Amino acid sequence: MDNKKDNFLKEFFKERKTVGAIRPSSKSLGNKMLKNVDFKTSNVIVEFGPGTGVFTRRIIEKMNPSANLYVFELHEPFYKKLKKEFENDKRVQVIYDSAANLRKYLDADHKKFADVIISSLPLTNFDQMLTMRILKSAEIALKPEGKYIQFQYSLNARKLLIKIFNSISIQFTANNLPPAFVYTCKKK
Numbered sequence: 558m559d560n561k562k563d564n565f566l567k568e569f570f571k572e573r574k575t576v577g578a579i580r581p582s583s584k585s586l587g588n589k590m591l592k593n594v595d596f597k598t599s600n601v602i603v604e605f606g607p608g609t610g611v612f613t614r615r616i617i618e619k620m621n622p623s624a625n626l627y628v629f630e631l632h633e634p635f636y637k638k639l640k641k642e643f644e645n646d647k648r649v650q651v652i653y654d655s656a657a658n659l660r661k662y663l664d665a666d667h668k669k670f671a672d673v674i675i676s677s678l679p680l681t682n683f684d685q686m687l688t689m690r691i692l693k694s695a696e697i698a699l700k701p702e703g704k705y706i707q708f709q710y711s712l713n714a715r716k717l718l719i720k721i722f723n724s725i726s727i728q729f730t731a732n733n734l735p736p737a738f739v740y741t742c743k744k745k
């Protein structure tokens with residue numbers, strides 16, 4: 558097992574509910590998550606739950622030189638690693654705080670809206686009140702035509718997401734362990 562996978566498994570056993578996966582997501586799931594992001598027009602990009610950074614590195618490769626990326630990670634060992642890895646990229650803020658507090662960080666930088674939010678949070682592991690708080694904070698932060706892109710290992714999150722977002726399209730990839738669904742949610 559390579560280092561990043563080994564690391565992930567260790568952290569999963571320490572904090573099962575928060576980490577929510579036994580290994581980092583596959584390239585195929587990353588492709589599905591990022592396929593619907595228009596990097597040319599996205600200036601404020603947000604990532605919830607980067608873990609070891611499998612999606613983060615790809616977002617950074619694709620984003621505009623003038624765009625900003627806000628990355629929220631609540632598990633300290635993951636946060637510390639990513640903070641160090643991206644410390645020289647001024648476009649990237651790695652934040653040791655809950656995704657529920659997104660608005661606070663956008664306000665501090667005078668950013669009115671996020672263009673897109675890419676989330677790996679294990680939504681159905683959380684208490685439903687916390688999930689709704691996080692989704693509401695995402696919806697409030699997004700621009701009117703913004704997208705919230707979320708993967709999950711089941712279709713159970715649909716009933717939560719539809720309470721907040723007006724339209725949801727779902728894609729599936731079997732090339733991930735476990736296989737995963739990608740929800741692309743729009744405000745209107």
Ligand SMILES: C[S@@+](CC[C@H](N)C(=O)[O-])C[C@H]1O[C@@H](n2cnc3c(N)ncnc32)[C@H](O)[C@@H]1O
Binds near residue numbers: 575576580605607655
């Ligand atoms: C399923 S892992 C996904 C990691 C990585 N993006 C991937 O796909 O391999 C979920 C991540 O969300 C983080 N997390 C859980 N609750 C969070 C919260 N409220 N705010 C920010 N991050 C959170 C966990 O610590 C974990 O790293």
